[in-house]
Amino acid sequence: SRDEKIAIIGSGLIGRSWAMLFASVGYKVCIYDILSEQIDSALKEILVQLKKLEESGLLRGKISAVEQHKLITGCTDFKECVAGAKHVQECVPESIELKRKVFEQLDAVADDKMVLCSSTSTMPASSFTEHLTHRAQCIVAHPTNPPYYAPLVEVVPAPWTNGVVISNTKSLLEEIGQTPVVLKKEVLGFVLNRIQYALLNECWRLVQDGTISVEDVDKVMSDGLGMRYAFMGPLETAYLNADGWKSYSERYADTIFNVAQDFGPTPRMEGETLEIVHNDLASRIPLDKLNERRAWRDARLAGLAKLKKEM
Ligand code: NAD
Known part of the structure; x- marks a missing residue:
């Protein structure tokens, strides 16, 4: 994982948690948000949290809090944030219009390999990815709050999600120490x-x-x-x-x-x-x-x- 990149779209509560989890095993993490001040506050708060976790012996991974924080950067350009990432984790607010908009933006800049993953708590990927060129690369990974302590993640493929995307998402979640469960089909509310x-x-x-x-x-x-x-x-x-x-x-x-x-x-x-x-x-x-x-x-x-x- 060392030299690979993960992109996070939306730097609120869940985006910050994902960033910490990916950095804990050495991924380079790039955070994007429409509000640049959100990115700044995310980077600051993540450092505070990582240091607190380190002091209390609860920091995940083998590298120090400061080293983990160095792996996380902010980016105010959407395309640049996503470029070269093997996995994109979308963490924008829970609204179908927003998910559609962000996944259209992702569709326009994605290569043919990157996994386009939503953190949505309730919306099946089929409800916002059907019309996309890269829809086979789209999937949901719904974390449990707070993700740093409650490791369960529900992985929910759409009917058109590629099998490799499902297994890569599952492996990535296991690699960062979460507990993925893969739903066999989409269901309202997961x-x-x-x-x-x-x-x-x-x-x-x-x-x-x-x-x-x-x-x-x-x-x-x-x-x-x-x-x-x-x-x-x-x-x-x-x-x-x-x-x-x-x-x-x-x-x-x-x-x-x-x-x-x-x-x-x-x-x-x-x-x-x-x-x-x-x-x-x-x-x-x-x-x-x-x-x-x-x-x-x-x-x-x-x-x-x-x-x-x-x-
Ligand atoms: P949040 O409101 O804390 O953060 C959302 C962030 O997205 C904000 O920083 C906002 O500025 C940014 N944003 C808004 N529009 C954007 C856009 N177009 N492009 C980029 N960034 C944009 O929300 P959250 O609690 O982190 O939730 C994010 C997602 O995770 C939701 O889908 C939610 O359902 C899901 N989720 C939340 C929880 C939870 O307990 N909070 C648990 C599991 C999953």
């Missing part, structure tokens, strides 16, 4: 958010019908289900809870089916329940303290990531 939304909906319903408090329903995850889920998924959890899946099915399939019949329609996250959920959280975590709480969260996620590596 997989992580479909599962997350199922959970959010049920938490919402349980608060809405007065079964449990906001604080306690969150505890069910953080001190219950989440303890296991940090190490294994729900399917393996169930497998271990009985003597394999056949035995789990014999014991619990009817119960699960019957309980699931009771879930009811999909709730809308608005109205009275929205007031209850928001006010309850705001009383414990005021809106002007969100950054402190995010730092608290990231420190814990870093600790968990370290534990998972050591075990």
Whole structure:
């Protein structure tokens, strides 16, 4: 990877994270943004973050924070940023018009080999690449926030994505220490958010019908289900809870089916329940303290990531 280049389009939260991850294994990273001040602040903030990570022993890769930072440069010219890159990671805001526009720009300057990869959380690549000359090189790699500590990346090819582009994207993500999962086909919301939304909906319903408090329903995850889920998924959890899946099915399939019949329609996250959920959280975590709480969260996620590596 040493002499190869990665281009990042959009230098917000996710663009900065990708830049750090690619530089951690020695890639030359070039960052582009429509706002030049965003590029400047990205380069400054990345240095601060890399140094902090180094001090706390959490820096990824084998080279120092300063060396990693030297690999990251900014560029105010789109074409120059992309030129010679083996992989372009698009990180502009989540809007279909913007994704279309940026992928048309990429299509105009791409060579026949570079991977054109979007960080989109929800939009299938087929919805913004169909008309492009280089559409076979387009793919989605949806990271999990914060990417430095939560390594999962959903790789979602469009129906026309070339197989080599899929395998190269997967290998690149593994090389930088992330955990790629490749979806076999496009699906609305991808997989992580479909599962997350199922959970959010049920938490919402349980608060809405007065079964449990906001604080306690969150505890069910953080001190219950989440303890296991940090190490294994729900399917393996169930497998271990009985003597394999056949035995789990014999014991619990009817119960699960019957309980699931009771879930009811999909709730809308608005109205009275929205007031209850928001006010309850705001009383414990005021809106002007969100950054402190995010730092608290990231420190814990870093600790968990370290534990998972050591075990
Ligand atoms: P952000 O708002 O923090 O950053 C977006 C950046 O793109 C800004 O710096 C902006 O100036 C720049 N930009 C806007 N238009 C541009 C253009 N035409 N060309 C180049 N740069 C442009 O957004 P973010 O949170 O980093 O999200 C980026 C993408 O990553 C989105 O698609 C989002 O859905 C996805 N994503 C976000 C998260 C998350 O938790 N934030 C997680 C996974 C994926």
